[in-house]
Every structure is written in structure tokens, then in C-alpha cells.
Amino acid sequence: MAANGFKSPAPVLPGLGLHSFHNDSPPFAGAATSEQGEPDHISLDPSDQNRFASSSHDDSHLKPELHYQSQHAHLIAPFPNAPINTAHSNQATPTQAQSILNPIPQRMPTFSSDEHLSSSRSRRLVSGYLFGNPPSPVGTKDIPADMAKAVQALQAAKAPAAAAGDAARDSKTTSPRPSPNSEDEGRYPLPTPPIQDRDSPPLSAPYKSYSSPNPNNALALEQSTQALGAVSLNDGPETGAKLNDGGAVMAGSARITGTDTGYDALEGRNDGEADLDLSAPQAEGGGSGAYLRGEAAYEFPRHRLRKTMRDESKIPLVIVACGSFSPPTYLHLRMFEMAKDEIVESQTYEIMAGYYSPVSSYYKKAGLAPANHRVRMCELAVEHTSTWLMVDPWEAGQSEYQRTAVVLDHFDDLLNGGEDGEGGVIMSDGKKRRYKIMLLAGGDLIESFGEPGVWSEPDLHIILGRFGCLIVERAGSDVWAFLLSHDILYHHRRNVIVIKQLIYNDISSTKVRLFVRRGMSIKYLLPNSVIQYIYDNKLYRGKIGAP
Ligand SMILES: Nc1ncnc2c1ncn2[C@@H]1O[C@H](COP(=O)(O)OP(=O)(O)OP(=O)(O)O)[C@@H](O)[C@H]1O
Ligand SMILES: NC(=O)c1ccc[n+]([C@@H]2O[C@H](COP(=O)(O)O)[C@@H](O)[C@H]2O)c1
Numbered sequence: 001m002a003a004n005g006f007k008s009p010a011p012v013l014p015g016l017g018l019h020s021f022h023n024d025s026p027p028f029a030g031a032a033t034s035e036q037g038e039p040d041h042i043s044l045d046p047s048d049q050n051r052f053a054s055s056s057h058d059d060s061h062l063k064p065e066l067h068y069q070s071q072h073a074h075l076i077a078p079f080p081n082a083p084i085n086t087a088h089s090n091q092a093t094p095t096q097a098q099s100i101l102n103p104i105p106q107r108m109p110t111f112s113s114d115e116h117l118s119s120s121r122s123r124r125l126v127s128g129y130l131f132g133n134p135p136s137p138v139g140t141k142d143i144p145a146d147m148a149k150a151v152q153a154l155q156a157a158k159a160p161a162a163a164a165g166d167a168a169r170d171s172k173t174t175s176p177r178p179s180p181n182s183e184d185e186g187r188y189p190l191p192t193p194p195i196q197d198r199d200s201p202p203l204s205a206p207y208k209s210y211s212s213p214n215p216n217n218a219l220a221l222e223q224s225t226q227a228l229g230a231v232s233l234n235d236g237p238e239t240g241a242k243l244n245d246g247g248a249v250m251a252g253s254a255r256i257t258g259t260d261t262g263y264d265a266l267e268g269r270n271d272g273e274a275d276l277d278l279s280a281p282q283a284e285g286g287g288s289g290a291y292l293r294g295e296a297a298y299e300f301p302r303h304r305l306r307k308t309m310r311d312e313s314k315i316p317l318v319i320v321a322c323g324s325f326s327p328p329t330y331l332h333l334r335m336f337e338m339a340k341d342e343i344v345e346s347q348t349y350e351i352m353a354g355y356y357s358p359v360s361s362y363y364k365k366a367g368l369a370p371a372n373h374r375v376r377m378c379e380l381a382v383e384h385t386s387t388w389l390m391v392d393p394w395e396a397g398q399s400e401y402q403r404t405a406v407v408l409d410h411f412d413d414l415l416n417g418g419e420d421g422e423g424g425v426i427m428s429d430g431k432k433r434r435y436k437i438m439l440l441a442g443g444d445l446i447e448s449f450g451e452p453g454v455w456s457e458p459d460l461h462i463i464l465g466r467f468g469c470l471i472v473e474r475a476g477s478d479v480w481a482f483l484l485s486h487d488i489l490y491h492h493r494r495n496v497i498v499i500k501q502l503i504y505n506d507i508s509s510t511k512v513r514l515f516v517r518r519g520m521s522i523k524y525l526l527p528n529s530v531i532q533y534i535y536d537n538k539l540y541r542g543k544i545g546a547p
Contacts, residue, residue: 044406044409277386279387280383280387283390288372288397289372289376293372298397300414300420301391301392302422303390304353304387304390305318305353305422306425307422307425308427308428309425309427309433314347314350315350315436316349316434316435316436317349317350317438318351318353318354318411318435318436318437318438319339319353319438320357320408320437320438320440321336321354321356321357322357322395322407323358323359324359324365324368324374324509325356325358325377325509326367326368326374326509327369327513327530328374328378328381328509328526328527328530329509329525330505330524330525330526330527331506331508332356333382333386333527335440335442336386336440338472338499338501339354340388342470342499349436352425353388353390354388354390354440355389355390355391355392355411356378357391357392357395357407358374358375358378358393358396359396360395360396360397360398360400360402361396362399362401363401367513367540369539371397372396375391375393376533377530378391380529380530381527381529381530384529385527403456403459404439404455404463405459408463408467412437415434415435416435436467437467437468438467438468438469438470439463439468440469440470441470442472442474442477443471443477443478443479443482444474444477446471446477446479447477447482449482449486449488450486460488461492464488464489464491464492465491467495468495468497469496469497470499471496471499472501473501474501475506483496483498507525507526512525512540516534517540522534
């Protein structure tokens, strides 16, 4: 079998030997192509894992562990109580197993190779970080006129008194943006309506309380917000109810309710997101709730997935974060943005989307709220604040725990598979190119790779070799030392990108849960929409460790 599961063995990149990293770079910076490939016979199928263990492949340094894994693969589970699903879920088993065992299954489209692209690109993925990166082009173009109008109406209603005084300043700060000529296009955002002056009240503050000289402003605001389905405005029960009607069209996303949920304006939980982004594309249909209740079929979220590339000389990349997200915090959101900066800087990949995949309730971890709540909280966290992040409820909705390798394989199927899948990215010449999928994880999660009985070695080869890892440094874990010491990580080091946290953020879900339990403020640690959801659903109030 080919080293990377689908393609021919990855070539050794010229100049990328063990000691050939850029002088400024720590080890392991590299394009996402493993120089050594993987051992043969890596598979998600347990019988194939056995074959892998007994294979004659000359990976003698790995063999003792592999032998151990072959005998104990069926026991490998992250926690003693977590049932391990040795193959796929009901829906996925036959096709996904096939996709691993057969390098190019019939239903898969053929793809042009990405390997050659890597060789011409900067490999300073880690320390080559330049301050002042141009912002990512994602989501900066084509703002519909009605949205632009809505934002302007919002502005007018929000700070009417300040409007005149601020006009001169606004025009100064917004006008000198570079014009979108061909060179700049995609590097700078096209002029967008100013969302909000930083000194203004929050977007969702009750607008009636700011004396608006023109009541039509407020009316226009409400109408346009309803048209957009935005739900961040709230003026107590009456307005909240109206706005929620609008929000309901978006993935069942109504998020703010009335006073019966303990809303207290002084506590400010209903404040809107400071970073509300009205241009964020929204999902249509019933959302994940119906699927998780077993009332609707699973649908892969695609509303923010880019299907074509801006720069076809790059490798199309989808980033997937697996985890508990109980609850999701600003750290979990920042992880993606940190990864984005690193990727933009590397110039090797083009980000096509980012996904959260909350683990199911079968993952026996203290403090894990039920899966439907965690999925919804993740959706709320990204719904109006991001233009490129989505939440995939598939893993959360499975009736058994799904290993991370299986989850990534699910993404591969949906993004690159030919039937229900996207079939890859459509290039301008009509050909398809595979989406590369990488796991985004914190340093602590990566260090758990070394804990006996938590990850199977074949799975690690799949995760690190066939996919790849973006590792966000975490305070308290020495990622570099671990990378050096871990055989499989080292083996696949060119498929691993370590992301330095330039502003350390160590917001912890565990502490957030404790704060809730102790009645302490969690504001500014996670999006207000998520805070509101936690209170509305009375999450994390039980004894420590309970949801
Ligand atoms: N402070 C942090 N720095 C870097 N990565 C982090 C940090 N906190 C969480 N992560 C990463 O976020 C992902 C999802 O985390 P997850 O919700 O499973 O755990 P957690 O945030 O540590 O929560 P808990 O406190 O409940 O254990 C994991 O990959 C984890 O490593
Ligand atoms: N064997 C495995 O696939 C394996 C082991 C441990 C954790 N995980 C995943 O890591 C993520 C985060 O786990 P923790 O919250 O325990 O750090 C979860 O999505 C979990 O499923 C996977």
C-alpha cells in the first residue's frame, strides 16, 4: 500500500534532511509531507492492525510496541469505560474501511498530487512568524448589500449621539485602506462597513436605552436584523422573542430567551458578541439539534467550506479540532486563529474551512456536558463570530465512542469521497484536488500520545502520517521535548506543525465549570452566547466533575 494511504509514497523533499532546517527554525518545521512515509498496512480495521504488527516492514525500532498494540488493540480506549469502536459507526463502516484498505477506491475521484507544491514553499512554519501578517482573505469579499445596509442601520441606531462627532474620525480610519487591485486582492480585506466603534456600547445592548433621535433607525435596525436572522440584539422578552424568530431560520439557532431563564441585564450575560460578524454565512435547515435527537439525518456542514481555491499553487487545507469543548472557550476559538496565522505565514496551504468535532457523550471524562449541549455551544461560539469555522455533529451523534483516527477518516470521506462527499476541491482546469485534513490540538493532547493505552500506534500513524497535526503550545507542556522523544511523532515530524502562542492563553474549561459552580463570573472567558446557553440550560451546576 502506498505510504500515505491514497497516494504514491511521498518523495524526500530536497534539502529537508534532518539537519537542514532553517537556522531560525526549531526542529520539525516542514511542509506537510512525511519524508519517510508510514509503515505499510496502517489501517483502521483491527485485523489490518494485526497484519501491521506482524508485517515484515523494517521498522524494527517500532516493532516491540507494535507487537504490543496488535495484541491489545481491542483494549485501547482513552478511558477504561469508554467503549472502543474498532471500526466505523453504523453509517460509515463499510465505505470508510474500504477507503483505507484500497488505496484508490472506485468511487473516489482521482486527484492531482500536492507533493510537488510543498517543495517550492517556505518551510519556516514555526519560527518564521512575521508580525503584521496580512489578514486572511477568507470572508472579506462580496458582502451582500443588504448586510451592509443592516450594519449601517445598526450603527445609526447604536450611537446616534456620537455619530456626528465620530464621522470625521471614522472617515479617517476607514478610507485609506489599500484598493483591491490585482496584487492586493485577497491580501487585504475589501472595505467593509464599520461594524462598531470600539468605544460604543455592545451591539446587543438594549438599543432603546440609547436615546435615538430617529425612531426609524431602530425600526430599520430591527427589520434588517430580522431579515438577516441575527439574534444578538435583545431588549428583554418582547424584542428578544421577535429577534429569535429571525434567528430560528439559521440552524435553529435562537439563542437568547426571556426573563424566565434568569436573564439579568446587570449581569450582562445577554450582551452581544464584541466581534459579531454579520457577513458570516449561516447554515440552512434544522441544524444539528434534530440530528442529535435522532429526528433528522446527518448532514455534513458545508456552508463555510470553500470549494475553490484563490491560489491554486497552494494545498487546500481543512483544520479539524477534536475535543470535549465543555464548554468551548475563547482559547478554543483562538487556537484556530493562531493556526490560521501560521498557515498564512507558511504560504504552503490555503485554508478552506475549520471544524470543531465535539466528542460524544460516550467519552468518559469528568465534567462532560451531554453531547447535544456541547455541539450547540460550539455552534453558538462560531455562528456569528467566524466566517470559516463550523461544527460537525457527526462524532457527537455516534452511538459509540469514535477514535480520533476514525473521526478524521470521516472528514476525509465527506471532503474527498465521491458519493456523498465533496469529491475534493474543484480546480480551474476542472480537475479535483484532495482537501488535506489536519488535526488541531493542544500540546497536552499531543503529550497524551505517549501515555500507554490511550492511543494505538496504528492510529497515530494514520493521524500523523496520512493526515497531519497542528499543535498549539500549551503552558505546562514541553512540546519540543516531547516531539524529540516520541518515535512516531518524530517519524512523521514533517507532517507536524507546532504553533507558538505569542500571547499565552490558558483559559481552561475545567476552571470555567468551577467558576459556574461557585457562582463566579465567566464573562470574557467565552462568548456571551455560550455563557447565556450555560445559564439557560443550567449546565455545570452539579457536583464537581458532573455536567
Ligand atoms: N490552554 C490551552 N492551550 C493550548 N491548547 C489547549 C488549551 N486548552 C485546551 N487546549 C486544546 O483544545 C482542545 C480541546 O480541548 P478539550 O476541550 O478536550 O480539553 P480542555 O480545554 O483541556 O478542557 P478540560 O479543562 O475540560 O480538560 C485539545 O486539543 C486541547 O489540547
Ligand atoms: N485513541 C484516541 O483516538 C484518543 C485518545 C485520547 C483522546 N482522544 C481524543 O482527544 C480529544 C480530547 O481529549 P481530552 O479532552 O481528553 O484531552 C477527544 O476528541 C478524544 O476523542 C482520542
